[in-house]
Amino acid sequence: MSTSWWSWDHAAAVLPLLLDGFKVTLLATVLGTLIALVLGLIVAIVRRSAPRVVSAPVTGVVEFVRMTPLVVQLVFANLVLSPYIDSTLAIGIWVLGIHYTTYMAEVYRAGIDSVPTGQWEAATALSLPRARTWRAVVVPQAIRNTLPALGNYAISMFKETPFFVVIYIPEMVRNAQTYGGDTFRYTEAITLAGLIFLVASYPTSLLIRRLEKKLA
Amino acid sequence: MPEKTPGPDTAGTPHLEFRDVVKSFGDNTVLNGLDFTVAKGERVTLIGPSGSGKTTILRLVMTLEELTGGYIHVGGVPLQYEEQGGKRVRIPDKRRRRTTTDIGMVFQHFNLFPNMSVLENIVEAPIHVMGLSRSEATAKAEGLLAKVGMEEKRDMKPSQLSGGQQQRVAIARALAMDPEILLLDEVTSALDPELVGEVLAVLKDIAAETDISMLIVTHEMQFARDVSDRVMMFDQGSVVEEGPPAQIFSEPAHQRTRDFLSAVL
Numbered sequence: 001m002s003t004s005w006w007s008w009d010h011a012a013a014v015l016p017l018l019l020d021g022f023k024v025t026l027l028a029t030v031l032g033t034l035i036a037l038v039l040g041l042i043v044a045i046v047r048r049s050a051p052r053v054v055s056a057p058v059t060g061v062v063e064f065v066r067m068t069p070l071v072v073q074l075v076f077a078n079l080v081l082s083p084y085i086d087s088t089l090a091i092g093i094w095v096l097g098i099h100y101t102t103y104m105a106e107v108y109r110a111g112i113d114s115v116p117t118g119q120w121e122a123a124t125a126l127s128l129p130r131a132r133t134w135r136a137v138v139v140p141q142a143i144r145n146t147l148p149a150l151g152n153y154a155i156s157m158f159k160e161t162p163f164f165v166v167i168y169i170p171e172m173v174r175n176a177q178t179y180g181g182d183t184f185r186y187t188e189a190i191t192l193a194g195l196i197f198l199v200a201s202y203p204t205s206l207l208i209r210r211l212e213k214k215l216a
Numbered sequence: 217m218p219e220k221t222p223g224p225d226t227a228g229t230p231h232l233e234f235r236d237v238v239k240s241f242g243d244n245t246v247l248n249g250l251d252f253t254v255a256k257g258e259r260v261t262l263i264g265p266s267g268s269g270k271t272t273i274l275r276l277v278m279t280l281e282e283l284t285g286g287y288i289h290v291g292g293v294p295l296q297y298e299e300q301g302g303k304r305v306r307i308p309d310k311r312r313r314r315t316t317t318d319i320g321m322v323f324q325h326f327n328l329f330p331n332m333s334v335l336e337n338i339v340e341a342p343i344h345v346m347g348l349s350r351s352e353a354t355a356k357a358e359g360l361l362a363k364v365g366m367e368e369k370r371d372m373k374p375s376q377l378s379g380g381q382q383q384r385v386a387i388a389r390a391l392a393m394d395p396e397i398l399l400l401d402e403v404t405s406a407l408d409p410e411l412v413g414e415v416l417a418v419l420k421d422i423a424a425e426t427d428i429s430m431l432i433v434t435h436e437m438q439f440a441r442d443v444s445d446r447v448m449m450f451d452q453g454s455v456v457e458e459g460p461p462a463q464i465f466s467e468p469a470h471q472r473t474r475d476f477l478s479a480v481l
Contacts, residue, residue, distance in 0.1 A: 121280050122327035126341035126393060127317040130309070136340060140331040 011188040014179045018193055021172030022200075028093050028171065029158040035097025036157070037150065040104030045134060047105070048112055066102040071163050073099060078167040092164045100157050107149045111142035148212035155201050155208070172196065224258030224429075224445050229292045231256040231429045232277065232397060238285030239272055246272050247453045249286070254397075257427040261440040261461070264450030265476060270433040274399045277431065278321045279312050290315050290397065317345055320395030324402040326382040328374040328389070334361070335370040338389045346393065353392075360388040364418050380411030384418055391422070398422075400432045404439075412436070419443070437481055441465055449473045 043062060047055050065073070077095045078088060085091055115138050123133040143150075162173035170178075176193040180186035230253035239247040246269045254260050262270040275281040276288060279296060285304075288295040295315050297304050328337050338360065339353035348356070361367040364384040374382050383403060390398060400419065404412040416439050423430065423443040434440055440447060440461060447464040449456040449472070456472050457464065468474050 116327075118323060118325055118327040119329065121278075122323065122329065124280055124316070125278050125319075125321040125323075125327075125390070127313045127345050128341060129313070129344070132344050136344070137329050137331070144331070 005187055007185060007188060010183065010185040011192060014176065014185075014189045015192060017175045017179055018172050018189070018196060021170055021175035021193075022196055024089065024164075024169065024171040025158070025161045028089070028096060028161050028164065028169075029154065031093045032096040032100060032157050032161075033154045035094065036100035036104045036153070039098065039101040041108050041139070043101060043105035044108035044112060045139075047109065049130070049134075062102045062105060065099060070096070070099050070160060071166055074163060074167050088167050089164075089169050092167060092169050096157060096160070096164075100153055103153055104150060107146045107153065108142060110149075111144075111146035112138060114145045115141045144215060147215060148208050151208035151211065152205070155204055158201055158204075159197060224255040228256060230254060230289070231258070231291055232431065233289040234273075234286070235289070236286035237276065237283065237288060239269070239276060239281060240284045245284075245453070247276075250454065252448070252455065254429055254431060256396075257429055258445050259423060259430040259432065259443050261432040261434060261444040261447045262450055263434075263437075263440065263447060263464075263476065264456070268450040269453040270450055271401055274321065274401045274431060274433055277397070278319060278399055279316055290318065317393060318396045319399065320390035320393055320397070321399040321401065322383070322386050322390050322403045324405050326374070326379070326386045326406075328382055328386055330374050333371050333373060334366065334377070334385050337374070337385060338392050341389070342392050357388070357392060360391050361385075363391075363421070364388045365414075378411060379407045380414045383407065383411075383415045387415070387418055387422070395428060397429045397431065400430060400434065402433050402435065404434070404436055435480060437465065437477070449476065451476075 043058060046058050047062075050058070073095050074092060077091050081091050082088065119137055119141065120133065123137050128137070161171050164171045165174045165177065168174065172193050173190075176189035177186075179189045232254040234250050234252050237247050237250040238245065250269075250273075262273060264270055272281060276283060277290075277295070283296045287297055287299070287304075293315055294307060295312060297306055299305070328334075329340070332340065335354065335357055338357040339348075339350065342348045342353040342356060343350060358367060358370070361370055364387055366381060366384050366388065369377060369381060369385070374385065377385065387403075403419070404415050407415065416436060419439070420443060422428070430443070432440065432444070444461045446458060447461050448458040449464060449468070449470070451472050457468065457470050464473065465477065468477060
């Protein structure tokens with residue numbers, strides 16, 4: 001039951017490899033998102049409240065990372081760090097996480113700016129310390145305003161994990177290519193990999209859209 | 217709450233003192249060398265046309281605006297700047313905060329924290345600034361909520377309340393810090409007319425039952441007449457005239473005051 005361009009046998013054979021790769025993809029997405037969520041918030045707060053001697057260099061690094069391609073960062077970080085760090089996957093996850101930190105920091109910044117001045121003033125009127133004002137008043141409101149945008153970046157990170165191919169991390173697309181290289185059957189492998197991406201990200205994006213409506 | 221003293225204590229150290237206060241926003245000088253004092257327990261209402269600098273005065277006391285020149289003292293303690301070796305030196309935020317814990321402010325737009333319930337709004341500062349335990353702060357908050365008639369709304373979010381209810385919660389939140397000075401910045405201006413009464417009634421009670429010093433900016437002249445010991449008429453950043461409410465409202469000495477009062481009354 002195979003045509004010349006599509007073989008169900010090959011599809012069945014490559015699927016377990018793809019699912020193995022998918023685990024790596026998922027792990028990278030989850031950990032990368034966590035890194036970006038946490039570091040992004042820290043960067044946004046530092047840029048907003050730290051003295052210039054601190055915030056200016058942070059801004060410089062952020063702009064540099066944001067204005068260079070992820071693929072270049074992956075190859076470069078792998079070259080520089082592989083003598084010290086055994087796990088290529090760890091390097092990949094940190095690069096992905098830090099790359100998206102720069103985007104998420106911008107999202108947080110917009111969220112922080114959207115908290116009305118009156119909220120800061122009320123905190124001052126209650127003599128709340130600065131750190132407490134951030135934690136109890138500003139950050140909760142800023143995050144609420146930015147949740148959908150942060151979710152969209154998480155999805156886009158998920159879709160960029162195939163760039164890991166450039167440093168040979170066995171995520172889903174790399175496994176698909178390996179299978180294609182070994183058997184000369186690329187169609188099934190790549191098609192299925194694409195479908196798996198679609199099946200995973202589409203419902204997530206619907207969920208985020210719903211969240212967006214609920215928060216609006 | 218302490219018993220109301222017979223009247224303001226005009227003999228001791230002024231509770232609040234403005235000394236040669238200058239405030240500019242860019243090229244626009246709002247206050248130019250303002251001097252005045254508020255005695256302990258005194259209620260002073262600032263009236264005058266909008267843009268005359270009344271709200272700026274309150275915001276300077278709450279450290280929401282930075283002084284351009286001069287000094288403000290609270291109970292004899294310098295608030296924003298102090299003189300050191302003949303130089304005017306900025307007081308760091310941490311030390312300013314120690315002074316501002318005795319000052320409370322109620323805003324025109326309430327500024328409740330929307331991410332917290334009514335109760336959480338009130339206990340936040342007592343716990344994190346005064347160091348009360350959660351149960352102490354909650355007991356105190358419940359007493360204050362009863363005082364402003366909001367005890368049944370303690371678990372609601374501010375967005376579920378009317379403007380008048382939000383403002384009453386904001387008053388309770390300010391009182392929870394046991395302020396010695398209370399700043400009321402046009403607290404009824406953002407309210408629908410039918411909600412103004414409930415807020416003013418709460419404030420009148422507080423004025424009657426406590427000896428908190430108050431600095432009030434309002435367009436409610438009857439309220440000003442009822443609670444004030446002194447009314448100060450401002451125009452273009454300086455005091456046109458001042459005196460007891462009966463005098464200012466009934467026999468204003470200046471034409472400027474007469475014009476203003478006939479416009480608002």
